Amino acid sequence: MTGWRQLNDIYEPLHRAGMDLLNAVRALGYDARLCYCNLHEVKERGTYHTEYFPLPEVEINGAALAADLGIALDGSAWLEIKVSRADTLALDYAALAAQTNLTVYGAG
Numbered sequence: 001m002t003g004w005r006q007l008n009d010i011y012e013p014l015h016r017a018g019m020d021l022l023n024a025v026r027a028l029g030y031d032a033r034l035c036y037c038n039l040h041e042v043k044e045r046g047t048y049h050t051e052y053f054p055l056p057e058v059e060i061n062g063a064a065l066a067a068d069l070g071i072a073l074d075g076s077a078w079l080e081i082k083v084s085r086a087d088t089l090a091l092d093y094a095a096l097a098a099q100t101n102l103t104v105y106g107a108g
Contacts, residue, residue, distance in 0.1 A: 010073070017071045017100075018056030024099040025058050025069065028092060032060045037070070065091065076101050 018034050025032040036054035043049075057070040067081040077100045081091070096102055 014056050022058045030060045032058050
């Protein structure tokens with residue numbers, strides 16, 4: 001049971017954080033669902049590594065928006081958006097950032 005307890009100790013706070021983000025995104029009026037995804041690529045000390053374990057992600061969908069808002073092991077969040085620049089700028093980043101530690105990257 002030790003492995004089970006270790007995984008539960010790791011995943012319970014991640015799941016709770018995912019549910020909190022899901023509720024926050026829905027409260028902003030977005031259609032969203034919570035899922036778990038693996039095979040993320042993270043950069044550590046200049047080298048990319050594959051995360052084989054699943055992490056909670058809130059999938060956000062709308063007329064002009066498709067995005068994934070994920071929770072990392074350390075509790076930080078990431079947001080991946082594949083939309084036009086104009087549509088990307090329409091997202092309410094301030095409201096999302098008020099709910100979690102949010103970092104935006106890859107934006108031009």
